[in-house]
Amino acid sequence: MSTQSEFSLIETYFTDLTSSRDDVYLGIGDDCALLSCPVEHVVAVSIDTLVAGIHFFADVDPESLGHKSLAVGLSDLAAMGAKPAWFTLALTLPDSNDAWLMAFSKGLAILAKQYNIQLVGGDTTKGPLAISIQVHGFIKPEQALRRDGAQIGDLIYVSGTLGDAGAALQLKLQQWDDEVLTVQDRHYFYHRLEKPSPRIDVGLALLEFATSAIDISDGLSSDLGHILKKSRVGATIDLTKLPLSQSLQNISKTKAVELALNSGDDYELCFTIPADKQSLFESTVDGEYRQIGVIDAELGLRAISVDGQMDTITGSGYDHFSTNS
């Protein structure tokens, strides 16, 4: 029930982030920021909260946490095909810790600079460690990569590799381990969990091609499920085609596929491309992505398993409140 005067100088840590763009008519320092949206575009917005002990370990490296807090929002812009513009930061901290704040803001700043996204507002509060970031981007509304546009016959793709962040989480929680994993494998997994790369470039490149897209935050089965539900279609995916990192290929095939199919936090994109645009898409758009299945009329998600069996995947992603799931 007090204003936290010890937080008054936090401004210092974030100054680098507050002055990169011409479309910020008025930035931090007034009752509101004033922001200019380009004509013929809409503003794409998404807000996400990361809470200590729920979304991250309280002792996580603060630079990685700064990175991830913004990466999660950028990934939502990527999944919409939107170009990043601005973000706001609501930071709740138990105490004002110089070293922690410097590292946290550094992680934020490096990613913000990479994507030319400017900090335009904030609120800093004393309390249990939590970070809410709202991202804002631009897109022409008719081009947006919505979840409800997948059509029967469209091909299903994913970017990057899947399951790496899930492997890291299970290792950290001591829910699973495998003696074949090297120190390098483990570090790779941890890096994927703590410093995900938002696929902004992939999202922008998809605008001409994709009928739908989502980012994989909860797991492929769950997130593809959102597309299927919103588009009122079904899908069959081929589990032998799930893209696996070299490190994940070191463990048993069954475990690797389970992680790639069901674990979250990879922040890759899942998207659909009409079959008649496949060759143009694959010859035009560079980057790491792979076709893993096809949209079909029968509702639900089916998988051709590693041994050639067809399984129905239940409980996939039909229950979320969020624009950001």
Added chain:
Amino acid sequence: MSTQSEFSLIETYFTDLTSSRDDVYLGIGDDCALLSCPVEHVVAVSIDTLVAGIHFFADVDPESLGHKSLAVGLSDLAAMGAKPAWFTLALTLPDSNDAWLMAFSKGLAILAKQYNIQLVGGDTTKGPLAISIQVHGFIKPEQALRRDGAQIGDLIYVSGTLGDAGAALQLKLQQWDDEVLTVQDRHYFYHRLEKPSPRIDVGLALLEFATSAIDISDGLSSDLGHILKKSRVGATIDLTKLPLSQSLQNISKTKAVELALNSGDDYELCFTIPADKQSLFESTVDGEYRQIGVIDAELGLRAISVDGQMDTITGSGYDHFSTNS
């Protein structure tokens, strides 16, 4: 480190809030919301976090908390002269409690409907009780009521009455009491603390007249101090002119003035009007407001005290990181 499936049905409580406006191209349910800004306007944004035990008592009536969470943001739009449009809600809850959520969403909904502001995105998370709300409104940029526009000779006004919320807070914290206060006085103070009225109509009416404005969240001396610092001017206010509610007039003059000058949470507006527009302003704009002082060249904030002495008020509002303070 899990997705909170018990939170999956929270959507139920907020559905009423998600479909009132035509300028929402795509609302809740995708990776981002897509929002249309009217031409020749900018989007005014502000984010605020309320944390249990810091900004409110954990056992506060949840309907009042829903009201206040949105009112705080609306007050920032009012202080900018912006017209409310959309908001996002990041809600962190220790558990999913039906009765609590129903009351909280009711408090939000009543205020949202009153100001035609639509919920366009959200994130619901398990953790210590906290609420971050970002509000978005429209304004023509050249009309915005910034903090940096006060000119020497301008008259200083405040809306409503000051000090009531501060009285409530001191009563609740048992930092102060006065036996002259009736049950009705106490209830009035509590109401002012828990259900502040954002002065949207005042803000919109000021667009033709005011050179600067701010909302009084931290206290008049502190918040007027922000205007003085940003505008590089000083001010003299007359403490005998501070608007006091009937309930506050029941206590000692000294204590009442101290509360009106230094306590926050009233969410009234403080603004400046050029002297040559005073009569037109007062004859054109209805509502409860009062002139309390004048902007002058000498830096700092001075007060003509109740006994006619001139005092310098130190430490006023020169130390905040926030677009929302």
